[in-house]
Amino acid sequence: MTTLPLGQGREFDRIRAIAAALGPVAKGLGGDCALVPDGVGVLALSTDTSVEGVHFRRDWLSAEEIGWRAAAAALSDLAAAAAPAVGVLAAVTVPADATADDLVAVMRGVGAAASASGGAVLGGDLARGAEWSLTITVVGRTARPLTRAGALPGDRLWVTGALGAPRAALAHWLRDVVPPAAARQAFAHPEPRIAAAVRLGDLGAHAAIDLSDGLGGDAPHLAAASGVALTIELERVPVAPVALAEAQRAGIDAARFAAEGGEDYELLVALPPIFGERDAVELTHACAVALTLVGAVHEGEGARFTLHGVDAALRGWDHFG
């Protein structure tokens, strides 16, 4: 019986059941990327599906944004592995009422996201179906991949960018209100943090995970994979300004709103204590992304969140359920 080092949750129970059924045929399930040795380093491979009505709605996004978002979400797994992109394969399922122009626009968005990450569109497949669905498979290559495993007691935890804006966009759409531009942009046009991750890998990062399931959902996976305990001080979490306003409207603590929101394609990174604020500022200058200290790694297990010194239980973001 294979036991995967994943946090709790219904989707992860399903993955555990699959891994148990597959036995030794399954290799590397449960991480952000599959890592396959090649002649020089390793290939990083990941596949990610975006389904209309589950991950996006057509009245929220343009066709080109649907393509960008699906590809960027998949490319974010390469960021977690600190693997520069070779390219993407795009399998697109197209509903009967879509036009040829819609399809070309979706693929233009996929191509733009791949290109912005330094990769090509390597191949794809077209099928028809009841709804738009994009499965993007990303291919990266690196000599020194990061994984969720490797965080050590004494490491400190950093988050790229700011969290909560995509959740703010969703909150607006779900009450039929047009989101503020900054929220909409964060949802429609996420930027995979590949360049920052590669640099953090070079600077000695021990582990990374992307925050597509929210900090509340993903931090426990990093803890489980590394066999350590994480403590995260929520008041340190970088909150996008547009998320502050939405949290206030909803009467939720802003840090909690941001840490529980999913669809953030930012990274949680474990770095040794020698990496300091000055290094973070240099990274921000080099890669145009903020890096914020949010917590620390200890011996033990699980992810513990505190808000002003008081334990705070967070939920993760469940795309599946």
Add this chain to the structure above:
Amino acid sequence: MTTLPLGQGREFDRIRAIAAALGPVAKGLGGDCALVPDGVGVLALSTDTSVEGVHFRRDWLSAEEIGWRAAAAALSDLAAAAAPAVGVLAAVTVPADATADDLVAVMRGVGAAASASGGAVLGGDLARGAEWSLTITVVGRTARPLTRAGALPGDRLWVTGALGAPRAALAHWLRDVVPPAAARQAFAHPEPRIAAAVRLGDLGAHAAIDLSDGLGGDAPHLAAASGVALTIELERVPVAPVALAEAQRAGIDAARFAAEGGEDYELLVALPPIFGERDAVELTHACAVALTLVGAVHEGEGARFTLHGVDAALRGWDHFG
């Protein structure tokens, strides 16, 4: 403006429009596999979607067969590239009424197909949606890939296995009749011809393509990619016995029935004339698959089919339309 060397057809017009819109960001669209150089040889990558109601129906196949068939169809692209399998990534979209056991059974089928081809299940993704959909991305590696390009005037054309049985199964299901066991098995449990393709590559094959769109649909792609003309004598095409019976019932010439039927995961291979019947018999003994001479390669363009010396226009199989 990029022009892809593909045959005619609505799906291929869509792929051409996408390639034109993407420009230099698109690399290698239109082949069976993307070929990416790695440290030693090349990686062969391909992605393939199977949608419920389009590629299969749940009352036709068991959950495990749905998984096997989707993975085997994708692995067949590695056969066209003569690339041994490293593994597969499986993105599975699951409808609301599916059980956890259904999902595990589907993935058991994916794992069995990967394992039978010598590969692992490297990763995947789960999403929910209106219908079952599997996007399988295959990863292979070889020092000497085959492609659709490379067939030379003077080469002879060979087909693996026998054609038409999956079409016979479909014909039964579409008139609400249980198909004969041999037809059902061919549809539910296709066997990617990777081992035979690798051996044919070692024996000097110049080009290959898989016949998922039927010999009528795929031969023109090989002609276009190689910049040659193909002539195929339909009376030489190996017809599965169960397809003979179904063609007779339908009043269609059996060779035409088999050559126009899609869902055959067999290969069309261009081999130099030194490869003869004795070599074919040896391959059959080594790989347990028949190899039948069906035609020849000439200077010119396009694929020409004849039946007893008379030109015969064939249609391809359109999964998409």
